[in-house]
Amino acid sequence: MADQSFKPKTTKKPAFRGKVQINPEQCKGCGFCVEFCPKKVLKLSSEFNSKGHHPPVVIDSSSCAGCNLCGLFCPDFAIYGWREQEKDK
Amino acid sequence: MLTKADPRGVLEGDFFLDGDHAACEGALAAGCRFVAGYPITPSTEVVERIAARFPTVGGRFIQMEDEIASSIAILGAVWAGRKAMTVTSGPGFSLMMEHIGLAAITETPCVFINVQRGGPSTGLPTLPAQADMMQVRWGSHGDYEIIALCPYSPQECFDLTIQAFNLSEQYRVPVFLMMDECVGHMTEKVTIPPADQIEIYPRRLTQKKPGEFLLFQAGKDLVPEMVRAGEGYKIHITGLTHDERGYPAMTPPMQASLVRRIVDKIQLNEPAIRCVEESDIEDAEVVVISYGITSRVAERALEMARADGIKVGNLRLVVVWPFPSERVQQIAEKIKGFVMPELNLGQVVHELTSSVEGRCAVRSVLHAGGTVHDPQEIYEAIVEVAR
Amino acid sequence: MNDPLACEISQEAEVLNPTLDFIRRDRMPHIWCPGCGIGTTVNCFVEGLKQSNANLDKTVIVSGIGCTGRVAGYVNMDSFHTTHGRAIPFATGLKLGNPDLNVIVYSGDGDLFSIGGNHFIHAARRNIDVLVICINNFNYAMTGGQVAATTPTGAIATTTPYGSMEQPFNTCHLAESCGAVFVARWTAYHVRQLVRTMKDALNRRGFRYIEIITPCPTLYSRRNKLGTALDAMKYYKEHSKTRNGVDPRTADMEYQGEIIVGKFIDRSDRPIIPDIIDERLSEALGPRYVQPESE
Numbered sequence: 001m002a003d004q005s006f007k008p009k010t011t012k013k014p015a016f017r018g019k020v021q022i023n024p025e026q027c028k029g030c031g032f033c034v035e036f037c038p039k040k041v042l043k044l045s046s047e048f049n050s051k052g053h054h055p056p057v058v059i060d061s062s063s064c065a066g067c068n069l070c071g072l073f074c075p076d077f078a079i080y081g082w083r084e085q086e087k088d089k
Numbered sequence: 090m091l092t093k094a095d096p097r098g099v100l101e102g103d104f105f106l107d108g109d110h111a112a113c114e115g116a117l118a119a120g121c122r123f124v125a126g127y128p129i130t131p132s133t134e135v136v137e138r139i140a141a142r143f144p145t146v147g148g149r150f151i152q153m154e155d156e157i158a159s160s161i162a163i164l165g166a167v168w169a170g171r172k173a174m175t176v177t178s179g180p181g182f183s184l185m186m187e188h189i190g191l192a193a194i195t196e197t198p199c200v201f202i203n204v205q206r207g208g209p210s211t212g213l214p215t216l217p218a219q220a221d222m223m224q225v226r227w228g229s230h231g232d233y234e235i236i237a238l239c240p241y242s243p244q245e246c247f248d249l250t251i252q253a254f255n256l257s258e259q260y261r262v263p264v265f266l267m268m269d270e271c272v273g274h275m276t277e278k279v280t281i282p283p284a285d286q287i288e289i290y291p292r293r294l295t296q297k298k299p300g301e302f303l304l305f306q307a308g309k310d311l312v313p314e315m316v317r318a319g320e321g322y323k324i325h326i327t328g329l330t331h332d333e334r335g336y337p338a339m340t341p342p343m344q345a346s347l348v349r350r351i352v353d354k355i356q357l358n359e360p361a362i363r364c365v366e367e368s369d370i371e372d373a374e375v376v377v378i379s380y381g382i383t384s385r386v387a388e389r390a391l392e393m394a395r396a397d398g399i400k401v402g403n404l405r406l407v408v409v410w411p412f413p414s415e416r417v418q419q420i421a422e423k424i425k426g427f428v429m430p431e432l433n434l435g436q437v438v439h440e441l442t443s444s445v446e447g448r449c450a451v452r453s454v455l456h457a458g459g460t461v462h463d464p465q466e467i468y469e470a471i472v473e474v475a476r
Numbered sequence: 477m478n479d480p481l482a483c484e485i486s487q488e489a490e491v492l493n494p495t496l497d498f499i500r501r502d503r504m505p506h507i508w509c510p511g512c513g514i515g516t517t518v519n520c521f522v523e524g525l526k527q528s529n530a531n532l533d534k535t536v537i538v539s540g541i542g543c544t545g546r547v548a549g550y551v552n553m554d555s556f557h558t559t560h561g562r563a564i565p566f567a568t569g570l571k572l573g574n575p576d577l578n579v580i581v582y583s584g585d586g587d588l589f590s591i592g593g594n595h596f597i598h599a600a601r602r603n604i605d606v607l608v609i610c611i612n613n614f615n616y617a618m619t620g621g622q623v624a625a626t627t628p629t630g631a632i633a634t635t636t637p638y639g640s641m642e643q644p645f646n647t648c649h650l651a652e653s654c655g656a657v658f659v660a661r662w663t664a665y666h667v668r669q670l671v672r673t674m675k676d677a678l679n680r681r682g683f684r685y686i687e688i689i690t691p692c693p694t695l696y697s698r699r700n701k702l703g704t705a706l707d708a709m710k711y712y713k714e715h716s717k718t719r720n721g722v723d724p725r726t727a728d729m730e731y732q733g734e735i736i737v738g739k740f741i742d743r744s745d746r747p748i749i750p751d752i753i754d755e756r757l758s759e760a761l762g763p764r765y766v767q768p769e770s771e
Contacts, residue, residue: 026504026505028510028511029510030510030704030705031704031705031706032511032516032705032709035706035709035710036665036709069667069668071493071495071519072519072520073519073667074515074516074519075508075511075512075513075515075516076506077493077495077499077504077515077519078493079493080493080494080495122768123569123572123573125565144757144760144765145761145764145765145766147766147768148768149572149573149750149753151568153565153598154594154598157562157565158568158595158598159565161558161559161566161569162565162566162569162572164558164566164569165538165556165565165566165569165570165571165572165573166570166572166573167569167573168556168573169569169571169572169574169577170573170574171574171768173569173573188559191559318536318554318574318577319533319536319574319577320533321533323553323554323555324554325500325556325557326555326557327548327549327556327557328557328559329557336500336502336503336549337549337557
């Protein structure tokens, strides 16, 4: 008789992914979001916005947990993160 | 537009009251339901009576830590929806100046009572003067206009407090009741009429919905409508020069339009705000012009001069600011001169002189304060001008 | 390099950041410097407000003058930008005028504790039902970086060019000793704790005080050669110690020293103004007492 409780282990994909929205024109390049992102998803771009600041860009989107620490830290309301439900395939 | 007084605040009847007590009853009758104050002679009795009376009529009184706090706490209460007042004398009045400017530029309707005493500085705490008259007009920094009334009896301390509240609501402006220690501590008959005989100018609350309403957009009379916090209008009030939304807009054109409007609001409406009491002006050669307690003393001097056959008229200013320049100029055309007794070393007389523009003589009768004039001094000035 | 699947770079002037629902978008961008921590605290405040039971229509913000004073002008609520040091008595008038209002004072260290010090201690003594949020950047920033009652001893400011010679207030100690019923201190680095503390404070009543140590890169940091705003935030991260419940008198801050943070005081045993007024007056006057009408 098969043991009903035995299930082969599989790597579970997360039900959500983290996403980040950046408004580069609002950014003043303070670097808080880059420094305090727990997953190190961001870095300051080498591009400038029209005020001469370097806004952040995402360098590793797959690691983003959507925790919105970047959004909480940003003094200029220029970035925010959220969790998006994964679509069923 | 006008409504009747709330009967709960009207102590109907005839009483023997001093000016301070009468002013308290006037505030209650006017619908004042928030007072923040600080004790200072000779005004303290006003707030002491308020502290006792307010809980029985649905009002709130708080003694704040100083006059600076009192003068801004009342602005907070106004924006919360109440009619509010503070009470003080000279030294406290000086402390309130910054917030008088704030009330003026934010167009916050409120009433300040100053029971004037001898100054400057600590001066004569228990004795009368009328030496804050220029300060009430110019005391805060910048350009602005206010309304100031001067009662000459305890009865007027009652009546004019109501008028002060009405004017403040009509013009969204701080209004001042400039009493003095003599009228404040003088006891006389005060008749408080029934509530339905007392006319109240209610707060001009807008009917517009949130999103449609601009807190500093004025109507034809240059006065914007009012609103209160907590109703979803998301208002913004600032002492910075601001636009019609209330948002800071620190530019010369905005300064020109905002400050000009708050000055014009009073200056151009002066004929409607004006309140003077005149007698025997028609054929007068000399006119005595005065305000407050000094007018009571001047009455004796007028009697003395008339007994001598001098054609002397009486012009009592009930509203001193805005000054009734137009009326004064009309009178100045026809007379030899004005006699202006004041319980100070010459304050409102400067406004009189500049209004008269040389059309007739101006003779002041000065007094450093501490007691009222001797009628003889005023009489002698009348005689001198009549010659 | 951008990863286009995860990050939408908005080319519009507005971003869909939900915090902006609470901000007057027609007044953006704000005037605060790059790296100024005030905006960070506003995020935490908005988040805390959302998570609390507050009625947003009844929530009013009062501020004084200074960089932090500008918060009133940027939040999308009934807001009052009053005179220097006098936000608290204005808030007292608002609260007594309409006790249903949820009144919050959001102001700076100079405004609240130098010129405003007298009003602070009396409001705490009275236990007036108001939340005071103090952004402490250790100087008068708006006017160029002068010394304030909170400037650490030895720090350079424009009016103490040889270093401040005075002892600053430990504002949490001051608040507690005057009777504040809720006292907490965090830094702008402690965003999650700030959200939680703001939410807690908004769900309490009485005189509540939250101090937030915040970078001032343009003035305080620059004059004292302390680096960028990010350097300040890292310094807060490394030098803060969370000590919930400690006596705030043990939490003095020395120049570039340790920062004790946490929720220090959370008590509910003091009578609250205006609640106590109705109670006491009913007792004294019986049926003659008339409660103020709700407007």
